[in-house]
Each structure stands twice: as structure tokens, then as C-alpha cells.
Amino acid sequence: MTRKQLLAIVVVAAVTISTAVVAKQQTVLLKDGRRLSGEVTKTKDGYEIKTPAGTVVLAAQDVLRVEEAVTPGEEFKKRLAATDPQDPEALYRLASWARDNDMLTEARDLLKKVMALSPNHEGARLLLRLVEISLASKLATATAQSQPEAPLVDASKLLTMEDVYRIRLLELSSRDRLSIEFRDKVLEQFIEAMRGRDVLSRAEERRFRGWDRVRQAMYMLDNTDRADTAIRDNILVKGDPEVFRTFRGRIWPVINESCARPSCHGGVKGAGQLKLFDMPVTDDRVLYTNFYILHAWQRDGRKLINRDQPGNSMLLQAGLPTHIAKQGLAHPKEVVPPVFPSERDRNFRVIEEWILTLRRPFLPPGYRVSYKLPGLQQEEPPATTAPAPLE
Structure with missing residues (x-):
């Protein structure tokens, strides 16, 4: 390769690099009024916007204009300047926006102004509580990170995770969509027990096996004694109902x-x-x-x-x-x-x-939790239930 050819390649590469569109933080205003902020790259047919939720691809004809990104703090100042300081609803809307953008101190100050202008503003009162809880949680986290780790509470003062699983199980609803673990082959144990009681036919067993785990767990609850630890203690509801x-x-x-x-x-x-x-x-x-x-x-x-x-x-x-x-x-x-x-x-x-929405009637033995505090009523002895038909 001659020196002239090498120089030509270098020049072409330099031009290519210099004309490439470098992605940077900007805000894209769409023709339908929406605004998307993120790392914006101009493409042949439109734009790509890299946001925390993922990459969004937009056609050029859908974009009204591209603006330099504005920080939440700058946007807050702009909105505050345009807000009537004597209008509680306008202040409340701005406080909600500030909270959504993690500007908790600003949201708290605005909500206090709303309460001063409108003491019975239910939305502001609830939002103020939530904001103050979030601020306290952040402060506690920051304090904990700056100090040697220490247990916040004696674990023996809390329910065990087995207790948590029992409470979740009893409050489970057929509408819930969450993870359930069947421990120690409890599904097979239950099916075997039902066979012994002539409750499940072969066809019904196949249907039962095809159900999702929430529906299976609900059916097992309906067809076991409320004090049956062998079955119920091995149904672990892993998320919040x-x-x-x-x-x-x-x-x-x-x-x-x-x-x-x-x-x-x-x-x-x-x-x-x-x-x-x-x-x-x-x-x-x-x-x-x-x-x-x-x-x-x-x-x-x-x-x-x-x-x-x-x-x-x-x-x-x-x-x-x-x-x-x-x-x-x-x-x-x-x-x-x-x-x-x-x-x-x-x-x-x-x-x-x-x-x-809590379980009713709440029949003994209840959650089967042995957690006692002064003044707590002892739970009644266990009762039994008859099998429910397979739907």
C-alpha cells in the first residue's frame, strides 16, 4: 500500500468519525404531546432513545423536535415559576410530580403549603405522609450505611418465615398471581391422600395436575383439615398475596x-x-x-x-x-x-x-402462628373441614 493510499484511508475514516452522530442526553417531543428523555441517537429513519426502561425507536415523522435534556431540578424551577402559590391544587400537582421524580424535600415543602392553604385536602395529607416516610427511610438507609452493621431488632421478636408462609397461605386468593413452592413432594402426598378417600378420579387428577399452582394450592386448602400441618406447612407462598x-x-x-x-x-x-x-x-x-x-x-x-x-x-x-x-x-x-x-x-x-378483603370467616386454628404478646387472645383448638368438590 502506497503512502498516498494509506493517507486516503485515514482521511475517509476521520470524515466518517466526525460525521457520525454521537448519542447524548436529550428530550424528544412527539407530535402526540408525549416527551421521552434519554440518550438520543439520530438514525437513518428516525431516532433511538436509550431510557432506563429500555431502547425506544421512533420514526422521524412522529417527532416534533429534539431538545436539550433538562434536569429534574431545572424542570422543577420552571414549573414552580409557572405555578400560582395560592392555588392548592396546582401546588399539589407539582408536589406529586416532584415526588415521582424523587425530589422528596421539594415535594414535602410544597405539600405543607397545600395543607396550610387547604387543611382538609385528603390527597395532600396522604401524600405528605408517604413523602415523609420515604425521607425517613432514606435517612435511615444513609445512617445505616455510614455505621457498622448491627441488627435493627432481635430476630426472636419477629415471626419466622414459616409463620409468614402460613399467613400468606390463608390469605391466598384465586386472583393472585405469584410464586408458590411445593416442598417435600407435597403435591404427590395430597393426590395420594385424595385417592385413598375416593375424592379424585383419574380424569380429575389429570385436570388438577394441569392447573396453575395458585389454583392447586387453593384446592388443597379446601380439601385438607385446617390443622393439617403435613400438607399446609409444605405449601410455601413466596410472594405477597x-x-x-x-x-x-x-x-x-x-x-x-x-x-x-x-x-x-x-x-x-x-x-x-x-x-x-x-x-x-x-x-x-x-x-x-x-x-x-x-x-x-x-x-x-x-x-x-x-x-x-x-x-x-x-x-x-x-x-x-x-x-x-x-x-x-x-x-x-x-x-x-x-x-x-x-x-x-x-x-x-x-x-x-x-x-x-381479609379472610372471613376466620376459623380456628387461624394462622397457626405461636407469637404471644401481653393481651393476645389464645387461639381456639383446631376444627375440621369437609372436602370441597373439584370444579
């Missing part, structure tokens, strides 16, 4: 911000005999222990969670102003401010509706 996804995401944040604070019933120094764990519920054992305490606690026949009459649950009535709460169910001391201004409060209704 819907009722506990709701508890984790919507119910516990309200309780944690009110009842589970250290100044109330949170931690060993909390008031009264009722003690809840005021710590992040990302640990399943913490979440389910707190649920079990709420489920099992009662005083003189008054239950924190009343499955038969959810509106009469002390969990709800004790959060109301004393003059509104039903007789015998009010908090011993006036809660200021009340957790629920009235029974029409959105959070009151959400928790009441959630209680309605």
Missing part, C-alpha cells in the same frame, strides 16, 4: 405515620402495651409481624381489626376525634391531629375496605 401488597403499599404507610411512631405505639418505648415495629417493612418478617400484632390484639373483646364489622375496628375508631368515635372504641387520649377527621376520610375508607 394482593391483600398484603395493599397492606404494604397503602395501609401500613398510614399506620406507620400515626400509630407506629415512637411517640405513640412504635418501638419498645412506645405508649401502652401495644407495640409495633417502627422500622422499614422491606423485611417481610417485620411487615407480617406488624400485621399479626394488629390482627391479634384486642382488649375486652374489642379488636384492632374487626373482620365482621370493619367500621368498628379499633384501628379505625381510635384514629377519629373522640366525640365522633363509637362508644368504647375511642383512643384513651385525644389524638391531635386525628388520624381520620371523620369516617368519610379517604384513608378511613381505604382501610375499612382492605379489612373487608
